[in-house]
Amino acid sequence: MPPRDPLRFRLNGQPVEVACEAPLVLLDLLREQLNLTGTKRGCDLGTCGCCTVLLDGRPTLSCLTLARLVDGREVTTIEGVTPPNGLSPVQRAFVQHGATQCGFCTPGFVVTATALLRDVPRPTREQIERAISGNLCRCTGFTKIVEAIAAAAGGKV
Amino acid sequence: MASTTSPPFRLLGGRIPYVEGPLKVTGRAEYTDDIQRPGMLVGRLLRSPWPHARLRSIDASAARALPGVFAVLTGEKYPTPFGVLPITHDETAIAVDKARYIGDIIAAVAAADERTAERAISLIKVDAEVLPEYSDPRTGVTRVPEPIHARGLLGSNVQKEVVQHFGNVDAAFAQAAHTVRVRGNFAGVTHAFTEPMATIAESTPDGRLTVWSATQVPHYLHRALSEVLGIPMHRIRVIKPEVGGGFGGKSDPLPHEIVCAALSIETGRPVKILFDREDVFYTNHGRHPTQNDVRIAVDASGQIVGYDIEALIDGGAWSSFGTVTTYYNGVLAMGPYRVPNFRYHGRRVYTTKPPSGAMRAHGGTNIRYSVEVALDMLAEKIGVDLFDLRSRNALPPNSRTVNEFRITSTSFLKCLSAAREKSGWDAKFRKLPYGQGVGLGCGFYISGSNSPIHFTPKMPQSTVHLKADMDGGIAVHSMQADIGQGSNTLLAAIVAEVLGVDLDRVHVQRVDSDVSPVDLGSYSSRVTFMMGNAARVAAEELRDKLVRAAGALLERAPEQLEVAHERIQVRGHPEVGVSFLEALHRAMETSGALLATGSYNSPPMGGTFKGARAGTAPAYSFAAYVAQVSVDAETGEYRVSKVWAAFDCGRPLNRLAVEGQIEGSIHMGLGQVMGESMNYRGARLFNPSLLEYKIPMPQQMPEVEILLVGDDDPEGPFGAKEAGEGPLIATLPAVGNALYDAVGVRFTDLPITPDKVVKGIDQRIREGRSWKGR
Numbered sequence: 001m002p003p004r005d006p007l008r009f010r011l012n013g014q015p016v017e018v019a020c021e022a023p024l025v026l027l028d029l030l031r032e033q034l035n036l037t038g039t040k041r042g043c044d045l046g047t048c049g050c051c052t053v054l055l056d057g058r059p060t061l062s063c064l065t066l067a068r069l070v071d072g073r074e075v076t077t078i079e080g081v082t083p084p085n086g087l088s089p090v091q092r093a094f095v096q097h098g099a100t101q102c103g104f105c106t107p108g109f110v111v112t113a114t115a116l117l118r119d120v121p122r123p124t125r126e127q128i129e130r131a132i133s134g135n136l137c138r139c140t141g142f143t144k145i146v147e148a149i150a151a152a153a154g155g156k157v
Numbered sequence: 158m159a160s161t162t163s164p165p166f167r168l169l170g171g172r173i174p175y176v177e178g179p180l181k182v183t184g185r186a187e188y189t190d191d192i193q194r195p196g197m198l199v200g201r202l203l204r205s206p207w208p209h210a211r212l213r214s215i216d217a218s219a220a221r222a223l224p225g226v227f228a229v230l231t232g233e234k235y236p237t238p239f240g241v242l243p244i245t246h247d248e249t250a251i252a253v254d255k256a257r258y259i260g261d262i263i264a265a266v267a268a269a270d271e272r273t274a275e276r277a278i279s280l281i282k283v284d285a286e287v288l289p290e291y292s293d294p295r296t297g298v299t300r301v302p303e304p305i306h307a308r309g310l311l312g313s314n315v316q317k318e319v320v321q322h323f324g325n326v327d328a329a330f331a332q333a334a335h336t337v338r339v340r341g342n343f344a345g346v347t348h349a350f351t352e353p354m355a356t357i358a359e360s361t362p363d364g365r366l367t368v369w370s371a372t373q374v375p376h377y378l379h380r381a382l383s384e385v386l387g388i389p390m391h392r393i394r395v396i397k398p399e400v401g402g403g404f405g406g407k408s409d410p411l412p413h414e415i416v417c418a419a420l421s422i423e424t425g426r427p428v429k430i431l432f433d434r435e436d437v438f439y440t441n442h443g444r445h446p447t448q449n450d451v452r453i454a455v456d457a458s459g460q461i462v463g464y465d466i467e468a469l470i471d472g473g474a475w476s477s478f479g480t481v482t483t484y485y486n487g488v489l490a491m492g493p494y495r496v497p498n499f500r501y502h503g504r505r506v507y508t509t510k511p512p513s514g515a516m517r518a519h520g521g522t523n524i525r526y527s528v529e530v531a532l533d534m535l536a537e538k539i540g541v542d543l544f545d546l547r548s549r550n551a552l553p554p555n556s557r558t559v560n561e562f563r564i565t566s567t568s569f570l571k572c573l574s575a576a577r578e579k580s581g582w583d584a585k586f587r588k589l590p591y592g593q594g595v596g597l598g599c600g601f602y603i604s605g606s607n608s609p610i611h612f613t614p615k616m617p618q619s620t621v622h623l624k625a626d627m628d629g630g631i632a633v634h635s636m637q638a639d640i641g642q643g644s645n646t647l648l649a650a651i652v653a654e655v656l657g658v659d660l661d662r663v664h665v666q667r668v669d670s671d672v673s674p675v676d677l678g679s680y681s682s683r684v685t686f687m688m689g690n691a692a693r694v695a696a697e698e699l700r701d702k703l704v705r706a707a708g709a710l711l712e713r714a715p716e717q718l719e720v721a722h723e724r725i726q727v728r729g730h731p732e733v734g735v736s737f738l739e740a741l742h743r744a745m746e747t748s749g750a751l752l753a754t755g756s757y758n759s760p761p762m763g764g765t766f767k768g769a770r771a772g773t774a775p776a777y778s779f780a781a782y783v784a785q786v787s788v789d790a791e792t793g794e795y796r797v798s799k800v801w802a803a804f805d806c807g808r809p810l811n812r813l814a815v816e817g818q819i820e821g822s823i824h825m826g827l828g829q830v831m832g833e834s835m836n837y838r839g840a841r842l843f844n845p846s847l848l849e850y851k852i853p854m855p856q857q858m859p860e861v862e863i864l865l866v867g868d869d870d871p872e873g874p875f876g877a878k879e880a881g882e883g884p885l886i887a888t889l890p891a892v893g894n895a896l897y898d899a900v901g902v903r904f905t906d907l908p909i910t911p912d913k914v915v916k917g918i919d920q921r922i923r924e925g926r927s928w929k930g931r
Contacts, residue, residue, distance in 0.1 A: 037191040038184020040401075042351045043434040047847035050351055078184035087179060095178035098813040101821065102641025103181030104352040104401025110182055129855040136847060138349050138402050139641050140817055141824030142855040 009070045011036075012080030026062040026070060027051045030077060038078035038107050042136070049135030052108035053077045059112045059134070078107035081114045090114050093152035094145070101139030108135050113149045122153055161697065162875070167722065168650045168660065169875055172813040176646045176665065177399070177639075186399045189355035189371045194427035197357070198227055200420050201274035202413060202430070203264040203281050204439065205256035208292070208509035208840035209305065210285040212254060215264060219280040225273035228423035229281070230265045235419050239381045241374075241409040241514075242610055245316070245476035247306055250385055250415040256285070257305055257474035258509050259841055260439030262412050267420040267428050292840040294446075294471040294506035305474065305507040314507040316472050317483040319768060323559040324498030329463035333454035337535045340450045341527035342906045344834035345471065347443030348516055349852050352401020353432040354440065356414045358421040366422065367394045370414050373403040373638050374678030375668050377610065381410030382418055390670075397668035400640040404825070405515035406442050407640070408680040409477055413440075438845030442514030443835065444522065445482055445505070446471040451490075451527040459541045461550045463498035464490055468524065470505040470513075477514035479505045484771030485520020490528050491558040491772065492601035493569045493779050494550040499559050509840045515680060517825060518885040521602050523907075526830075529598045529890030530905060533897065543597055544577050547781075561764035565776055566878070569599075571866040572781035572803035579864055580783035580801040586898060591931040592788045594898025598890030600780030600804075602883030604873070605683030607759045607773040617756035619687040620674035621695040623652065626750040629738050631656070631699070633665045637676040637688040642881055643814035644684045648692050650811060651874065655696035656703070657720040658737050674754070682879035685810065686775060687757045689874030694755030702751055706744035707735045760872075776870045778883035779805040782823075784859070784891035788899045790918055790931075793911030795899070797827060797859040797892055804884055805867035808876035812865070819884040820861050826888025827859070828852050832908045901928025 007020040011034070018033060027044075030036045030053070039062055042050030046064040053062045054076035081088060087095065090113045100106045109132060116123055116131040123131070128149050129142075137145060164170070180186040217229040232253035238246040251262050264281050268274035288303045297305075297314030305314050330336060356370040366388060372378050375395045383390045400407060413430050420428040432440070452465040468486040472479045487501030536543035548570055556564045576597065577583070585595045609618050622634040633652055639645040649663040656662075666673065676688055700720060707725035708715045711733065719728045726734025735743075744751055763773040781803045788795040802819050809815040832851055836843045844850045869876025893904050902917035921928065 035193075037187075040184075040188070040352070041190065041431075042353065042401075043847055045434060045846055045848065047434070048351055082183045087182060091179070091182040094182045095174050098172070098174060098178075098643075098817050100175060100178050100181040100641075101643070101817055102350065102352065102402040103177070103186050103399060104188065104350075104641075106181045107184040133854055133856065136349075136351060136852060138351055138404070138825070138852060139821045141820040141822075141853075141858050141861070143820040143824075143858060143861060144817060146855065 007067060007071050009072060010074045012076055020067050022068060024067040026065040026067045029067040030062060036077050036079055040104055040107055042104065049108045050105050052111045052135065054111060054115055057115065059115050078111055081111055088114065090117065090152045093148040097144050097148035097151060099140060099144040099148035105135060105137045109137065109145055113152065116149070117153055125150070162655045166654055168654045169810045170808065173646055173650050173811045174813065175643050176649050188352055188399045188401055189357060189369050190431050192357055192369055192398065194357060194359055197427040197429055198267040198269060198424060199271050199274045200417050200428045200430035201266045201278050202262050202416065203278045205252065205259060205261040205263050207256055207285060207287055208259050208290045209288040210256045211288055212252060212256060212263065213284040213286055216282040217264060220266060220277040223273065223277050223280060225269040226266060226277045227426065228267045228420055229277065230416065230419055230423065235385050235415065237385045239385050239410060240476050241377055241478055242476065242480055245480055247308060247476050248412060250412050250419060258511050260511055261474065262416065265416045265420060267424050290840045291508050292510060292837060294469055294508055297506040297508060298504060305509060309507060315504050316476055316507050317480045317505045319483045319487060319501065319503040321487060321501045321768065326463045326465050326498045326500040329498040330454045330465065333462050334457040335535060335539050336452060336454045337531045337538065338452045339527045339531040339905055341448065341523060343447045343523045344908060345443055345446040345513060346516065346829045346833045347438065347441055347835055347850065348404040348406035349847065349850065350402025350404055350406060353434060353437050354407065354411065354413065355431045356417040357427060357429045358418040359427040360421040360425060365392050365394060366418055367396065368414065368418055369396045369398055371400045371407055372397055373400065373408040373640050373680060375636050375638060375670060376675050376677055378410045378414055379670050380611065382415060385415050386418060386422065395670040397638055400638065403640040403679060404517045405519055405680065408515050409442055411440065434847060435845045438842060438850070439511050441473065441511035442477055444516040445513040447486065447523045449486065449524055449527050451531050453531045453535060455535060459539060459546050459549060461494055461496055464496050466490060466501045466524065468503040470503065472505045472507050473510045473512035474507065475512040477512050478519065481771060482520050484768055486524050488560060488772035489521035489601065490524050491560055491562055492552055492564070492777055493567065493599055494547065495552050497559055510837060511842060517822065518602060518882040522886050522889065525600060525886045526889045526893060526907065527905070530893055530903065533894045534903065544573050547599060548573050561769065562773060563762045565872065566807060566868055566870040567777070567779050568805040568867045569779040572779055572805055575803040575864040575866045576781040576783045576801050579862060582783060591929040592790050592899055593786070594895045595783055595785045596891045596893065596895030596898055598782050598887040598894060600883050600887035602778050602879065602886060603681060603772060603774035604776040604778055604879035605686045605759065605774055606681035607762055607775060608770045609677055617758045619676040619691040620754065620756040621688065621691040622674050623695050623699050623753045624750055625699060625741055627745065629662060629741060631663045633663060634673045635676050635688060636668050636670065636673040636678065637684050638668060638679040640679050642679065642818060643811060644688060646814065647685060647811055648688060651689060651692040652696045655693060655700050657722055657724065659723060682882040685877050685879060686873050689877060690757040691755045693874050695753045698755060699751060699753035702744050703740040707740040710735050710739060710743050775872055776878045778879050780883060780887040782887035782891040784895045786892060786895040786899050788896065788914060790900060793914030795896065795914065796857070799860045799862065800888065800891065801862045801864065802884065803864040803866055804880065806865065806880035807867045807870035807873045807878035809865050809880065810875060810877045815865065815880045816863055818880045819863050822884035823861055823888050824853055824858055826885040827857070827892065830889040830892045830907055830909060832910055834908050901926065
């Protein structure tokens with residue numbers, strides 16, 4: 001296969017340049033090549049939302065996104081929405097409200113909720129439910145996840 | 158010595174955020190697939206495309222010759238059978254002679270990278286003779302031309318048959334004032350945890366084998382690896398990283414875990430096997446597709462006089478937990494009501510489908526649905542209030558069932574009254590407009606199986622070790638398996654509570670069989686009860702050492718001292734005392750780091766007849782749920798708007814976790830009653846993805862009002878019982894009975910999908926039966 005131009009994009013605020021074969025998906029690039037394992041692989045089919053990242057600020061399924069498509073764009077992973085020290089308000093709310101159980105879906109939910117609250121600072125319950133409807137959780141029944149997002153929006157935590 | 162830790166508690170009974178929460182919300186929690194080992198190879202599996210086939214020969218020469226391929230394994234290398242139950246070892250790591258379901262492992266490859274591994278898999282040629290497919294358990298109950306397993310009863314595909322009779326059921330039914338019959342049909346459902354199975358194995362030149370795996374039961378995996386690979390357990394090290402959900406699906410030792418280890422032994426390199434979502438669905442081990450036939454007889458006053466139950470259970474290709482399943486589908490009907498005469502005939506039949514196994518509220522869910530619907534029908538038939546029907550039949554505390562289950566604590570009556578009152582039942586039942594309804598369903602489940610699944614029942618079921626050193630931290634070791642339910646948090650909280658220290662001093666160590674003492678892991682809703690008791694004993698031993706050291710410093714007898722927050726002080730003179738650290742450092746002067754150990758084994762219980770241990774538990778949980786539904790009678794779509802969940806888990810030790818277990822259980826129960834189904838055409842699974850196998854969406858989740866009404870259990874740690882599995886059970890009949898109240902149709906075929914609702918309503922109308930004026 002002839003060598004291709006390297007892929008250049010911004011990842012969690014930093015410019016990166018990586019070699020990338022054409023069929024590679026963003027999830028594989030993040031987890032296998034860049035060792036950012038916070039983004040989880042739940043289905044590889046875009047059905048579970050565990051691999052959600054922000055692409056130019058929008059929640060995006062990294063398992064369905066060809067890595068080449070992020071050329072010149074901005075990718076933010078769970079590592080990128082986490083402050084250098086401590087937790088973000090969304091993350092604090094997830095901890096305090098017990099919105100994690102097994103935790104495997106959690107990074108995807110945190111990324112989705114972070115984008116929601118950036119765009120809609122005071123979401124209704126319906127808006128929260130719609131925003132997270134692409135993320136599956138089998139442990140919590142979503143109850144404490146919705147509570148945590150609402151609490152983070154209300155600045156209660 | 159200082160008095161035992163008793164209420165009021167500093168931590169227990171409160172809302173304790175999960176100790177690993179900050180790692181999970183930042184993506185820093187480490188799951189198996191996050192682990193990289195130097196030189197690690199990729200393991201891939203060739204799965205059977207046939208539901209049933211004799212493997213005449215397998216030609217792997219082209220795969221072996223492919224550059225980058227390090228090993229190709231077929232079944233004959235490790236043919237030792239295994240299985241989670243010692244009495245039904247019928248699985249092999251890789252199929253030997255026969256493949257028994259679409260997805261059965263036929264060969265395995267270890268290669269340098271994914272692409273090479275997949276190419277190698279495609280080069281393996283299998284010469285197979287296709288054998289008869291058995292997808293319907295009804296056809297497997299008698300002699301069949303080609304039994305799936307040689308161990309099927311009398312040349313049939315029956316894996317297990319249970320016949321039990323207590324009292325005299327025929328006489329009871331002959332004299333009964335009323336009888337009712339429900340024939341339930343239940344599609345199979347699966348766990349649908351978010352983390353696919355993953356295993357890494359590393360065979361090292363020192364003759365040892367290390368296995369990291371997404372497992373609920375590291376100890377049973379440890380045993381199975383040893384048996385099949387022929388390596389003594391002490392040369393195998395099993396490590397459990399974080400596990401992304403299990404619900405029973407990661408409780409069997411699974412073939413791929415052994416295959417992964419075998420590939421590492423073959424190659425001398427670390428090997429990882431990671432499942433894709435289809436692998437997860439085909440591996441299944443979910444709740445069994447089941448048909449049951451439940452007859453209940455009562456006297457004129459509504460007192461239950463007998464149950465007569467049959468169950469036909471579709472086992473799939475392996476035994477798995479199936480012998481237990483077969484018993485449970487009968488004996489878990491023994492509560493929460495007193496049943497003086499009881500007969501059960503259960504059969505679990507092998508089919509050429511993905512194996513069924515243990516899933517949350519294993520064995521207790523389908524039978525409970527049919528029983529609770531039957532009671533609803535009886536109450537209506539004889540004109541008795543359906544709460545009264547249940548309360549007058551409730552098992553009393555400190556009683557025995559007819560099959561000799563030991564009932565200690567029960568707050569079932571409190572569950573019933575709380576659910577009735579909080580749901581506003583009396584203003585709603587049969588009074589809401591057409592299309593809206595309320596329903597009651599009750600629950601009963603084991604709080605830890607009394608029977609360990611190995612041949613050494615005299616050994617403890619849980620052990621906890623503590624080590625306190627100069628830094629003032631307390632390391633906690635135990636093989637209990639936190640799979641998200643919060644057992645690490647509870648373990649830390651119990652230790653901190655007893656010692657009086659802050660939670661951040663207590664560090665629960667990752668499960669590692671080299672250092673973690675054996676606990677039997679996360680299944681049978683056993684962890685809080687068993688690990689909790691072991692943790693309490695260990696912490697009290699450590700506390701006693703500290704109190705003695707404090708006594709030496711204060712020149713007081715230990716009996717005069719008490720534990721306070723981060724401090725040991727003189728009872729009645731709280732100003733006189735020493736800090737935790739001062740006591741610890743004094744105690745260390747004689748021994749160095751302090752060690753303590755605690756263990757738990759359930760007391761002797763149960764009868765002496767065959768199968769008497771099935772369903773025995775040191776305690777039982779009880780539940781009464783009311784669900785409210787609204788149905789669109791035109792489309793059959795319905796929504797469960799609210800569930801009032803009255804639950805007896807004894808004393809809840811971490812309310813946040815108990816609520817989380819109940820909410821998650823209701824979500825999972827709702828999935829089974831409303832729509833989840835493993836859809837088979839013949840033996841072929843048609844929906845092996847999370848797009849086609851739909852779990853309920855956030856918008857479908859009802860409001861849940863949790864009513865924790867349990868009294869302290871006399872033997873549970875600090876009075877606690879289980880809350881992990883029992884909370885699922887009552888959800889299903891509460892919804893089913895609410896649908897009857899809403900539209901006047903009895904649903905006994907699960908899941909209750911909108912098409913069945915419409916069909917049921919049409920049939921009711923055709924039969925000329927009106928309901929609430931419609």
